[in-house]
Amino acid sequence: xxxxxxxxxxxxxxxxxxxxxxxxxxxxxxxxxxxxxxxxxxxxxxxxxxxxxxxxxxxxxxxxxxxxxxxxxxxxxxxxxxxxxxxxxxxxxxxxxxxxxxxxxxxxxxxxxxxxxxxxxxxxxxxxxxxxxxxxxxxxxxxxxxxxxxxxxxxxxxxxxxxxxxxxxxxxxxxxxx
Numbered sequence: 001x002x003x004x005x006x007x008x009x010x011x012x013x014x015x016x017x018x019x020x021x022x023x024x025x026x027x028x029x030x031x032x033x034x035x036x037x038x039x040x041x042x043x044x045x046x047x048x049x050x051x052x053x054x055x056x057x058x059x060x061x062x063x064x065x066x067x068x069x070x071x072x073x074x075x076x077x078x079x080x081x082x083x084x085x086x087x088x089x090x091x092x093x094x095x096x097x098x099x100x101x102x103x104x105x106x107x108x109x110x111x112x113x114x115x116x117x118x119x120x121x122x123x124x125x126x127x128x129x130x131x132x133x134x135x136x137x138x139x140x141x142x143x144x145x146x147x148x149x150x151x152x153x154x155x156x157x158x159x160x161x162x163x164x165x166x167x168x169x170x171x172x173x174x175x176x177x178x
Contacts, residue, residue, distance in 0.1 A: 026174045031167045032151035040159065041140045048137070053130040060123050076112070080105020 084101020088094030145160050149168050160168075 028172050028174070030151070030170055030172050032149040032156070032170050034164055034166055034168050035148045035150055035155065037145045037147045037160075037163050037165075039142055039163075040144045040146050042143045043138055043140050046137055046139050047134045049132050050135055051130050052133050053128055055126050056129050057124050058127055060125050062121050062123060074109070076105040076109030077102050078105070080108070 081098045081102035084097035084099070084104075085094045086097075087101075088097035145163050146157065147160050147164055147168060148155060148157050149164075149170075150156075151170055156170075158168075
């Protein structure tokens, strides 16, 4: 017989002889006397955000509500189209030249308009600027308690989240020795 089969037959014969509750572990709870409960601290680095603000002078250009004339753009578009048409040799070349000349003329006219736009006046305003900076510092934090307790004449140690006081609850498992 193979070893696994022998073990399975032994376990079945043992189960037939012993009552079912003897084969299973039983759990119960008891209390044990606390001998010491010492706090455990850990040093951690804390990063605290802080806002730093300052005042700064900035230049602000002011424009009146007047609208500039679109005439320079219109005139440069027409002139560019006419020049492009005059450069072409046949009908197709004249059309392409007119379109390209008009586009180029429009771009030149728009650039001229932008150069002529100047602010009516410039003011200086004080504005507040802020940024977040992080201050680093170390801090000790309580992370638990190192507890030593006595149960049935033996000392045990455990780490707990809180101070258990004078007694601590323990789980007792009862299992048969086979």
